[in-house]
Structures are given as C-alpha cells and as structure tokens.
Amino acid sequence: MLEAQGARIAAVIIEPVPANHGLLPQRQAFLARLRALTRTHGALLIFDEVISGFRLARGGAAERLGITPDLATFGKVIGGGLPVGAFAGPRAVMARLAPDGDAYQAGTLSGNPVAMASGIATLEVLAREDGWRRLESLGTHVEAVLRPVLARASFPVHLVRVGSLFWLSLHGPGAPRTAAPLDQTALERYGRLFHALLAQGIYFPPSAYEACFLSLAHRDTDIETLGRGLEQALESAA
Template sequence: MSHPASEALFERARRVIPGGVNSPVRAFRAVGGAPLFFTRGQGSRLVDADGRQYLDFVGSWGPLILGHAHPEVVAAITAASQAGTTFGAPCAGEVELAERVVASYPGVEQVRFVSSGTEATMSAIRLARAFTGRDLIVKFSGCYHGHADHLLVAAGSGLATFGRPSSAGVPEPFTACTRVLPLDDERALETLFAQEGGKIAAVIVEPVPANHGLLPQRPAFLARMRALTREHGTLLIFDEVISGFRLARGGAAERLGITPDLATFGKVIGGGLPVGAFAGPRHILSRLAPDGDTYQAGTLSGNPVAMASGIATLDALIREDGWRRLESLGAQLEQTLRPVLDAAPCPVHLVRVGSLFWLSLHEAGAPRTAETLPEGAAQRFGRLFHALLEDGIYFPPSAYEACFLSLAHTGADFEQLAEGLRRAFAAS
C-alpha cells in the first residue's frame, strides 16, 4: 500500500534533516521502506498523514503509558502552558513532581530534573565520579544509556573489556574509562572487580534491559552486582529510563527488591514531554551545584509544562492502580497471542515483563545476553513488520526493539494483533 502524503513529507524531510529523521530508528532502515508521518494519536491509536489508522505498540518508545493524548495530561499541559511555558526560575511543579519521585522510588531522597534520558545518565555518571573520586565506569553489552560519548561504547574484541567507541566522532580516549561486560555473567563482573574494583566509580545497568530486545536478567546476577559494588565502594546506577514508573511505582528496583545508589529516569516521568531525572540519597545528590562542586544545569530543566505533564501522568497511574492493571493487560496479551505464536511457521517467542514485551526470533527463546539474531531473522521480521503495517498495526521498526503497552490498550486490541499476526504468518 502506498502512503503518498508520508512519502511526500519524507522527500521534503530528507532535503533538510539528515536521513529525514531526528532519531535514527524512525527511518525504517532495519525493515526497509519509508517511515510514516503521523498527524494524530488518541488512546491506543495513531493516524498517519494519509488518514489511515493504526493500532500502536510503540507508544513513542515508552512515555505514553496512559495512551496518546490522555485527556487529563492534555488538560494539565494546556493549563500550565497558558500560565507561561518556562520561567528559567523555580516553579511549584518541580517540587510536586520531585515529591512524587521521592515517595515512590526506594532509597531516593532528592531528584534533579533534566530534559532527556541521555542527560540523566550522563549527569548521574559525572556525579558518581565526583562522589567516589574515581574515573572508571562499567556498562553491559546490549544496554543503551543514551548517546553521551563515554556511553556510546561497544565491547572490545574477544574477552577484552576495554570500551571502543561505537560511533564515529567519539575519540578513543573518551571511552578509555569505560569497561564493557556481558550481561548474565557474575564471573566476568567478579574478575573485573578483582582487577580494578578500587578504581570503578559506577556500574550502570538497565535492570530490565530493553534495548536489544527484552533481556530479563536472573535476580542472582543483579544481586551479585549489588553486593560487589557495595563491597568495593562503587555506586550502582539503575538506568530506569524505560522501566521507571512503568514496571512498578518504584520501577524495576521495587520489582526486583534491589535498591541502587542512583537511578535515572525519562519517558514515563514526563508523560510525553521532554523530562529526564536522576535521583538518590541526599548525601550523594548534595555533591551537585549549587550545594556541591559537581556542575550540572539546564535552561528548560523543570519547566512548568513538562512538570505538569509528568505530575498528571503519575497521578492518573496511582489513582487508577495503573501498575496492577498493566500487569494484567500484559498477561491477557500473552494469553491471546500464545496460540498464534505457537502455530507460527518459524520460532517466535513472546518475552514479557509487565507492560513491556518483545517477539524474539531466536530459536531458543528468551536470551539473557545481547545475541545477534540468527541468519534471515531480521528479513523475516521486516516482512512481518510490513504485513502488520498493511493490516493497520504499528510495531517498532526493528527486530531488536521492545513493544510498549499502555492503559489505553484493550482485550479487543490484543485480538486485533493476534489476527494480524495470524494473517502475516499465513502470508509468509
């Protein structure tokens, strides 16, 4: 099916925006074809520039936990913006959202707001380095923490843990203080800590890794990480940009019963407006300027419109017992899709944690490390993606991206997805 209005916009976009997009995954490079341009979103539905409607399982990559254009969020944004969009000075909304974060997340006494997840992780790492007086950081292969230089790192060859830049424009010395380890491997962590433990400022991890498919970790691995970091005076940073306020009110930390030293947030905390945050106990956060010597700032940080959107989102989730409802929606989705996936012509496994899910095309089911998909799987996913799109279902345009549920999804939406998948498998 052609999408003339989207195609015309993409043609114009490519002239004035690199690749025609402002974030690479949107360009459909992993699935082929031209991206759709959207004009409206309501509940679980999107409408494209050609007026076609889609059932959405992307949810803007996580923020829209209440669905598109939730009336309370829209009303809060409207009211706040009518009173002035930004003051560059404190406003009550910052205090109100910070109080909700402190009341929700284990071990958090103070929060600093920023405008993206990238800023949140970048700033949390600066703070951890300042607090510990150490330089090294550890990240895990397959976890994404935004595009700051020292976090855009791939593992070195073989068993080497030395980080190599995974993007052009990142000088080797910038990643020299980053170590990269495999997920799901206590031994690798123990070995690194035995060698360099006294120099490691922070270990940063997505407690439920959701950027290389969905890779739920063994609780014992995360518990060992917590114990080792504590033993060596290293800060443990949970990057909860996806999982925070999505998997539970207290994020993955609450679900796993593990309290990190610092946590980073994004996506849900802004309810669809640009908000990020990093948070932790007062004795660490007080190292930030103006109380302390660690500089961090932002012109639009904590602006009243973004704060109002985050507050309205969290309040609706709390009032509607959102996390319990999302869990049961996830279970319902699983039940509805199971027979269709079992009958698929190639292995397709549903991996789910709460309201996050992923269709894994790995033969053996749910991997726990960042494995490359088997030969031909990415092409198979591309065909599946386009068959669903033709059927009015919008899936993430990459086999490695997780899907997001919202409170606006219903059992009928899951039936529609099951039917779409059944038809796509039959046609493949």
C-alpha cells in the first residue's frame, strides 16, 4: 500500500506489541521494514504504546525492539493507577503543536496536576527499584512455572510472553501472530478455566483474548500459587 499510495498516506499507526486481541508478538524484521518504508514514503510511523510503554522497558517496545518511531502514545503505566495519556516524539514533529505550530491539541484534563504527580512518582519508583529488570525476572519465572503445567494439559493451550505481559492462548496448533478468532469450544473452555481459577481466589481476565499484566506488587510466591491453581483449573476446563 505504501508503495502504491505512499504520497497520500500521512501516517501508519501500529501496536508494536499488540495486546488487545491476545498477545501477538510481531517479528522485529516486519517492524523494521515498516520503519524503512514509512521513511522512504514520507509517512510518520506511530507506535501505540498505551500498554507496552514504560512496561516492557523504560523506552517501551521501541527500546526493546531497537526501532524508533516518529510518535508514540502512552497511558496506563505512567498514570500510576490514575487516568492519564501522553504522546511524544522528536522536536521536529512536536514543534508542529500549538502554540509553536499549526496543530491544535488540548483537553479538559491535559496536564492534570494530580495525575502528573502520580505518574512522576510511578516512574521514579520504577527507576529507583530497578523495576524493569524485576518485571523481566518475574516474567521469566512465569514461564518456568507455567510451561510445564500447560504441557500436561489435555487440550491445546500455549503461553505467550513479552516482558511482564503474558497470555494463555487456546488456539489449536500454536499461538497466532494475527487477530485469529477462537472457536466456540475454546471460548467455553476458557470460561470454565476462568471460574475454576476464581474459585481458588485467582482472578484472571474474564475474556480469552485479554493478556495478563505482572507488576512490582507480585512476588515469586504469587506465581507459584498461580501454577498450582492453574493445574487444578485445567483439569476442570477439559
């Protein structure tokens, strides 16, 4: 499309780590090619990092993948639990915003002082407590605990992890890279899995397409509790 319509395309926006229809890691080569094509055709590359930003690394998925977009959008993590969003880019792009430039941007809650204070405090904690290394360590522990449990399941279920994000995919032969739908059997099975976990005091996402999020509040013992609970829940869901 860029090669055919490049002069008419202002921007390409993409989640570098899609996490709204399952967790769908993209190939680094694909994103690097997209970066090269947008540069060639004069289109902005925008990373939607509302979920991945400040969660996968200090510089988000862009840092983890080694690909620099022209703009990036952020949210969730930087609010420290309060509603907040932000976008950022190089000076040449951001200078187009009013009052310096011709693009107007404003909002009722823009720069809300309580949300900004919460966000600053959150980022300070992440930096001070070596947060990103700890989150990666927790993610590694999730893999070590859950993969053997899932391997013993009587139906297809796959663990997908990127940093502190993980997802249980009930797709057949393997976890998808695109937004592939689950069949009715898998959806019903996930419903049974959800309720079996809930009965043990483990609250998983209610949708089979939702990813899970680790935080600095989690400990290795929490993950081990999840592993034991998941083993029992998988039997109930079969």
